[in-house]
Amino acid sequence: DTAVSQTPKYLVTQMGNDKSIKCEQNLGHDTMYWYKQDSKKFLKIMFSYNNKELIINETVPNRFSPKSPDKAHLNLHINSLELGDSAVYFCASSQVSGAPRNIQYFGAGTRLSVL
Amino acid sequence: AQSVTQLGSHVSVSEGALVLLRCNYSSSVPPYLFWYVQYPNQGLQLLLKYTTGATLVKGINGFEAEFKKSETSFHLTKPSAHMSDAAEYFCAVSLNRDDKIIFGKGTRLHILP
Numbered sequence: 001d002t003a004v005s006q007t008p009k010y011l012v013t014q015m016g017n018d019k020s021i022k023c024e025q026n027l028g029h030d031t032m033y034w035y036k037q038d039s040k041k042f043l044k045i046m047f048s049y050n051n052k053e054l055i056i057n058e059t060v061p062n063r064f065s066p067k068s069p070d071k072a073h074l075n076l077h078i079n080s081l082e083l084g085d086s087a088v089y090f091c092a093s094s095q096v097s098g099a100p101r102n103i104q105y106f107g108a109g110t111r112l113s114v115l
Numbered sequence: 116a117q118s119v120t121q122l123g124s125h126v127s128v129s130e131g132a133l134v135l136l137r138c139n140y141s142s143s144v145p146p147y148l149f150w151y152v153q154y155p156n157q158g159l160q161l162l163l164k165y166t167t168g169a170t171l172v173k174g175i176n177g178f179e180a181e182f183k184k185s186e187t188s189f190h191l192t193k194p195s196a197h198m199s200d201a202a203e204y205f206c207a208v209s210l211n212r213d214d215k216i217i218f219g220k221g222t223r224l225h226i227l228p
Contacts, residue, residue: 004158040220041203041220041221041223042218042220042221043159043205043218043221044218045215045216048215056215090158090159092158092159102147102149102209102211102213102214102215102216103149103161103164104159104161104216105161106151106158106159106160107158108156108157108158109156109157109158
């Protein structure tokens, strides 16, 4: 059973399109994250949600909108895709109540290619 | 603000040789430190962490790291490299248990037969 699962694994699309990436965790964690990993492997946090509430919102274009329908899901919607959005996007989760939030469990990633 | 510097974007060692991956951090308060590993086409996996207490921490797969406050370092070592250790390794820092994690730029470890 996959602890943090993302779909799709690969996403190829044209500039200007709108796309979504889904993430689900079955660990019972309270907090979920989205990270972007660029072509140089640099990993940067984008968003964090705790119990469906936004707690971290880094400097990210407002074309990126996270949605958390419940604490087990955090989806990422991207409007008007640009070439620079091409990257691997990782979802992560952490924190059973009382445990450190900074120990995170990662999904396998979604490789987004914008043509 | 805290930051992490990993020295060497690529490190090559022979199978059976010592692995040493370097990480230096800057933080205004005593940090929480982590090493994560990323195997090809996979997500990141926690190798080990330092929070408080013993400065030498042991992780999975025979890796360990030592927190040296005077050197602001948290280098990762393994006595004997195995082919399966080939991966990308990320050092990371956090200000406290509930703070976001700042990752270094990663070091790709190559194992030579």
